[in-house]
Amino acid sequence: MKNCPNCNSEMEDHFELCWNCNYSLSQGKVVEITESLPGTRELDCLRCGIPMIYSGNYRFHEGARMGILGNIFEIFLNRESFDLYLCPKCGKVEFFSPRTP
Ligand SMILES: [Zn+2]
Ligand SMILES: [Zn+2]
Structure with a gap:
């Protein structure tokens, strides 16, 4: 001990x-262990002030396009995946790239 x-x-x-x-x-x-785990980030919607919900980790293949959202996802061109958070009240969506170890 x-x-x-x-x-x-x-x-x-x-x-x-x-x-x-x-x-x-x-x-x-x-x-801070909680900050390094996906889905445990504490995040309040800037508009509503209520906690946003972790709605999953999204992965993209190289060069993947998501229709009209393609331009948005080009930001993540060099990311393999990112976490998606959703406000249950106003539907605002936030993306975060997972922290690199
Ligand atoms: Zn201690
Ligand atoms: Zn909201």
């Missing part, structure tokens, strides 16, 4: 991450 240098919780010796405060021994700081 060892103790977390941040919150002093007991940690298993082989754990790199504190179960209590997310302190990473390898990075030497508390890491």
